[in-house]
Amino acid sequence: MSSSFQSISGQSLGSLDQLKAQASRDPKGSVRETAKQFESLFMQEVMKSMRASTLSSGMLDNNATQLGTEMLDTQFAGKLTGLPGGLSDAITRQLQRQMGVQDLSPENIKKNSQTTLAQALPALATKGIPNHVQGFIQKHDAAARAASAATGIPASFMVAQAAHESGWGKREITGADGSKSYNVFGIKATPGWTGKTVDVQTTEVINGQAHKVTAKFRAYGSYDEAFKDYAKVISSNERYAKVVAQAQNGNAAGFARGLQQAGYATDPAYAEKLAKVISTTQRVQSTLA
Structure with missing residues (x-):
């Protein structure tokens, strides 16, 4: 599962510049959006793992059916993302603590967003602490x-x-x-x-x-x-x-x-x-x- 997490963190960091820009306008929203993106990618990896562990019939499988399945999984992942008390809530709290910004004011977000989001996401993805x-x-x-x-x-x-x-x-x-x-x-x-x-x-x-x-x-x-x-x-x-x-x-x-x-x-x-x-x-x- 570690390779999946690395994939998740890599994709999340790809949109980091957008999140930084949003942070200056809407601090709380930027952190929440980061958490939702991470949760969505995580749920997609979970769906992919579930599909991989299920035997396919092989009779009607082709590129079109595979694409349809992936699109369906993406929709399911989207609907499962952002639910109250879900993973994104926990990630939001973790990112706030990683950033060391309690009040999430625009000034503090601008000051910390240059490095802390880049540091926080990989830490969440690779934290294998006993x-x-x-x-x-x-x-x-x-x-x-x-x-x-x-x-x-x-x-x-x-x-x-x-x-x-x-x-x-x-x-x-x-x-x-x-x-x-x-x-x-x-x-x-x-x-x-x-x-x-x-x-x-x-x-x-x-x-x-x-x-x-x-x-x-x-x-x-x-x-x-x-x-x-x-x-x-x-x-x-x-x-x-x-x-x-x-x-x-x-x-x-x-x-x-x-x-x-x-x-x-x-x-x-x-x-x-x-x-x-x-x-x-x-x-x-x-x-x-």
Whole structure:
């Protein structure tokens, strides 16, 4: 189905200049028209796929009957397009969010239409993001933004680090009784920690060799507490000063290397792995609401 989606996005982008022109005259209408065009093309592809999966008689099939069938499918697709609560409504909301224009004023549309429609349509057509990845980013977005305001570290960097440490939420640290610690950053309980802890078996790389050890990790009452504590640990510890500076400059690779050099983790490939997850997170966030 991916080739069909690429075909859809290609045809939609072909009329982008017309949509841009309309955007200056009727902002809301231009976004709605874009969504309807996309839905219509999508429905035509669905009809085509249904026809292809149905055996034809072959007796009366010719170019004329094929053309008639295609015209009929186009009519059906047109009648199924633009219905209340349908696909075009969802696409309209997505385009508005992709464009970053909430009030859809003519001035803002003119400013954003040069690039955002071209970016939004392919994103809609090729967005094959696993549900658990979307869910993880959306779940922690607010907490990450609050921590970002306190530290200057981009929220995407923190969400990515939490994703890497917890395997996108699939390997969260839990107590022996199965209770949640909400510790998505893998922060250990240092001697000065007075909160709750959980004992967990983990892998540490010592002198180039991987060893299984049992360590104490911090436990929180919520994910918000975890992000707040992470922000405090990173911003108040002198050894992470360069890490914060790299993050505030938007240097994802430098941020990842700095964490490894500062001893945040013993995995010798930690920086490389984290940088990749940051890239993935930023790419996903660009296509999510």
